[in-house]
Amino acid sequence: MAERAIVIGGGLVGLVTCFELVERGVQVTLVDPAPASGATHHAGGMLAPVAEVQYRQEPLFPLMLRSAALYPDLVGRVSAGTDLPTGYRTEGTLVVAADWADAEHLSDLSAYQEFHGMTAERLTVREARRLEPALSPRIAGAVHIPGDHQVSPRLFAAALLDVLEHRGVRFVREQVTHLDGADPCRAVHCESTVLDASGTTVVLCNGLGAASVTGWYTGDNPLQLRPVHGDILRVKVPAHLRPLLDRVIRAFVGDRPVYLIPRDDGTLGIGATVREDDRPVPRAGAVHDLLRDAIRLVPGVEECDLLEATVGARPGTPDDLPYLGRVGANLIVSTGYFRHGILLAALGAAVVADLATGADTTDSELASCDPLRHHR
Numbered sequence: 207m208a209e210r211a212i213v214i215g216g217g218l219v220g221l222v223t224c225f226e227l228v229e230r231g232v233q234v235t236l237v238d239p240a241p242a243s244g245a246t247h248h249a250g251g252m253l254a255p256v257a258e259v260q261y262r263q264e265p266l267f268p269l270m271l272r273s274a275a276l277y278p279d280l281v282g283r284v285s286a287g288t289d290l291p292t293g294y295r296t297e298g299t300l301v302v303a304a305d306w307a308d309a310e311h312l313s314d315l316s317a318y319q320e321f322h323g324m325t326a327e328r329l330t331v332r333e334a335r336r337l338e339p340a341l342s343p344r345i346a347g348a349v350h351i352p353g354d355h356q357v358s359p360r361l362f363a364a365a366l367l368d369v370l371e372h373r374g375v376r377f378v379r380e381q382v383t384h385l386d387g388a389d390p391c392r393a394v395h396c397e398s399t400v401l402d403a404s405g406t407t408v409v410l411c412n413g414l415g416a417a418s419v420t421g422w423y424t425g426d427n428p429l430q431l432r433p434v435h436g437d438i439l440r441v442k443v444p445a446h447l448r449p450l451l452d453r454v455i456r457a458f459v460g461d462r463p464v465y466l467i468p469r470d471d472g473t474l475g476i477g478a479t480v481r482e483d484d485r486p487v488p489r490a491g492a493v494h495d496l497l498r499d500a501i502r503l504v505p506g507v508e509e510c511d512l513l514e515a516t517v518g519a520r521p522g523t524p525d526d527l528p529y530l531g532r533v534g535a536n537l538i539v540s541t542g543y544f545r546h547g548i549l550l551a552a553l554g555a556a557v558v559a560d561l562a563t564g565a566d567t568t569d570s571e572l573a574s575c576d577p578l579r580h581h582r
């Protein structure tokens with residue numbers, strides 16, 4: 207059983223991993239020049255194992271459902287160690303169709319969700335507007351997914367950092383450049399520090415940055431990570447319209463996906479595009495599309511203040527599955543969480559903590575996440 211761990215990367219995946227390790231009595235060092243500054247800073251934070259279902263991603267479904275089930279307990283344990291809020295909300299999600307073609311798409315999707323044993327309740331427009339009166343009367347249909355919840359990634363990360371500081375985690379605010387081996391990993395080399403890794407579990411969980419950390423593999427890097435950019439907006443609802451929404455609204459508008467996430471502070475997150483054009487700044491057309499589609503669904507958005515337009519880079523993999531597992535005697539990889547890293551952080555962290563502490567980790571559902579599956 208590892209008594210010490212070095213966790214590389216303090217995005218939400220790394221922070222929850224540190225937390226689960228500390229919970230099991232492991233002494234943790236977290237290495238990150240700017241914790242929670244990557245995809246986590248931009249993410250919507252939907253914990254949506256049902257609404258986020260994509261065709262032909264079946265191996266992901268059980269992982270997403272398992273991770274969602276871990277969240278209430280995870281948030282409870284984190285909240286017990288800090289006064290900071292997490293933005294965890296359980297009002298559920300409405301998936302809305304803007305026109306009749308979108309309604310057909312939605313109907314196919316809910317049949318697929320039901321086929322996979324998930325709960326998705328079809329609603330009439332009137333029933334949907336009873337739940338969320340700010341929805342436009344011009345929508346064509348809706349599905350209620352009560353089990354899809356949300357967290358505020360920025361708040362949750364800040365709460366985790368607070369707990370980790372109080373629980374004695376050592377912070378090294380530097381970039382890791384390379385590792386000295388994998389089997390075993392003898393040292394972690396940072397820009398100006400070298401951390402001794404003997405007798406220590408090393409966890410490589412720095413999102414997209416994991417692709418730049420060398421020294422632990424031969425030949426090509428087995429982690430085929432690529433940035434998948436997402437534009438996302440933050441608007442403030444004027445006091446006289448609050449609360450504009452209680453539930454997360456996800457929608458198809460002319461076949462374009464859009465979502466609106468209500469936060470406790472009276473803001474809404476409106477996202478998100480999916481772009482692989484390597485342009486890491488908000489695109490004017492994307493901002494326009496997101497606002498137009500959001501206003502079509504919830505006309506009150508027109509009266510909101512636009513606070514922010516940002517872009518994050520999701521760590522994508524060739525098969526949309528994470529890289530999660532042991533790759534050497536004391537080296538574990540946990541990255542590539544693509545569109546679901548906030549949701550999957552709970553499961554990923556529990557798996558890493560099990561691996562690090564020698565708990566039984568036989569888990570057939572995780573076989574598809576082998577970090578070396580793309581090694582050539």
Ligand SMILES: Cc1cc2nc3c(=O)[nH]c(=O)nc-3n(C[C@H](O)[C@H](O)[C@H](O)COP(=O)(O)OP(=O)(O)OC[C@H]3O[C@@H](n4cnc5c(N)ncnc54)[C@H](O)[C@@H]3O)c2cc1C
Binds near residue numbers: 215247412414549
């Ligand atoms: C617009 C948008 C919306 C999204 N919405 C959702 C959503 O609603 N639900 C959901 O589940 N997921 C969502 N995601 C996906 C989610 O944000 C990511 O999957 C998740 O944040 C990945 O977390 P991570 O900790 O692996 O990586 P990151 O959050 O990117 O963190 C990586 C960390 O590693 C550090 N780092 C990098 N290189 C090094 C190095 N060499 N040494 C040390 N540290 C290093 C960085 O400073 C950073 O803090 C969204 C993403 C985007 C962009």
